[in-house]
Amino acid sequence: MRKILHADCDCFYAAVEMRDDPKLADIPLAVGASVDKRGVVATCNYPARAFGIRSAMPMARAMRLCPHLHRISPDFDKYRRVSADIQSIFRVLTPIIEPLSLDEAFLDVTDVNHFRGSATWMARWLKDEVRRQVGITLSVGVAPNKFLAKIASDWNKPDGLCVITPNQVDSFIETLPVDRLHGVGPATAGKLKARGIETCRDLATLSLSALMDDFGKFGVRLHELARGIDERPVKIERERKSISVENTFDHDLPDMAECREHIVALVERLEDRIARYQHPALNKLFVKVRFDDFSITTLETAGQTPALDQFLPLFDEAWQRAARPVRLLGVGVRLVSEDARRQLGLFEPANPDDN
Numbered sequence: 001m002r003k004i005l006h007a008d009c010d011c012f013y014a015a016v017e018m019r020d021d022p023k024l025a026d027i028p029l030a031v032g033a034s035v036d037k038r039g040v041v042a043t044c045n046y047p048a049r050a051f052g053i054r055s056a057m058p059m060a061r062a063m064r065l066c067p068h069l070h071r072i073s074p075d076f077d078k079y080r081r082v083s084a085d086i087q088s089i090f091r092v093l094t095p096i097i098e099p100l101s102l103d104e105a106f107l108d109v110t111d112v113n114h115f116r117g118s119a120t121w122m123a124r125w126l127k128d129e130v131r132r133q134v135g136i137t138l139s140v141g142v143a144p145n146k147f148l149a150k151i152a153s154d155w156n157k158p159d160g161l162c163v164i165t166p167n168q169v170d171s172f173i174e175t176l177p178v179d180r181l182h183g184v185g186p187a188t189a190g191k192l193k194a195r196g197i198e199t200c201r202d203l204a205t206l207s208l209s210a211l212m213d214d215f216g217k218f219g220v221r222l223h224e225l226a227r228g229i230d231e232r233p234v235k236i237e238r239e240r241k242s243i244s245v246e247n248t249f250d251h252d253l254p255d256m257a258e259c260r261e262h263i264v265a266l267v268e269r270l271e272d273r274i275a276r277y278q279h280p281a282l283n284k285l286f287v288k289v290r291f292d293d294f295s296i297t298t299l300e301t302a303g304q305t306p307a308l309d310q311f312l313p314l315f316d317e318a319w320q321r322a323a324r325p326v327r328l329l330g331v332g333v334r335l336v337s338e339d340a341r342r343q344l345g346l347f348e349p350a351n352p353d354d355n
């Protein structure tokens, strides 16, 4: 049985702004572009929600609902820094983290031994540490799978903690409205409602074949979700550190001249591959050479232009280290780390957060 946490900051952008300027804490606050820029509400705080203001609402409408609404333009660089701070707290607990946005992530804590393996205590610790170190509140859901953990984190927001233990799954799911299920939008919900299906208890009465007739492959998923089943793993997003191509040759390349010819083709492939990553920030260029005695050497140099005239001298120098026939050649680039990119302001604005 797995233990999954879903951690979700409460009105994240607004929370960061209130942290940095406590005068904003008790007044209606919305983060988003201005009315004359036809902005929408990215996030608003709870006093603003009391006026009926919601995420994704046009700012003009929000201002009509609450004329004294305080508006702030979003500062995505700041939110990214705060997000990185929060994620570093997550990482103290487990490396198995799947961020969904700047303020939301799944954590798989199945194999974590801290707190005697109690996921509830881990969730409490996360909430406490984020409040203490970062100064904002987090709602956490604890459940045996991702979809239930996500519903749980939303259950008693803000500053919520909701635990669904394995033996509570059935009773929790029974009364759950079908539109709370992962992947069920208004269209599917409407179709189900037309057949008198409103809760998961209703949904569970439909056979697999009936669901497949109506919803195709998604019918299989609905059949599982209605029973609280969701096997999706928490997917770790690893930061890409380099882009490279290499080739192992059927016959060893006898000398430097022949290797140089193959470098030409490799650099072309590398340029293609780099293009697919849409302007990654390059930091260094490197070559990799494996000789016929299986010794391996890599050599790198600072540089942002992955061109042939950069790689050839690098290869020449690497080859001379052993000056033997060659089994494998590779060329690549190392990327600027996300932390460094953040400091250089190289990130694009992310999608607005919803709550």
Ligand SMILES: [Mg+2]
Pocket: 008, 009, 010, 011, 012, 103, 104, 353, 354, 355
């Ligand atoms: Mg949130």
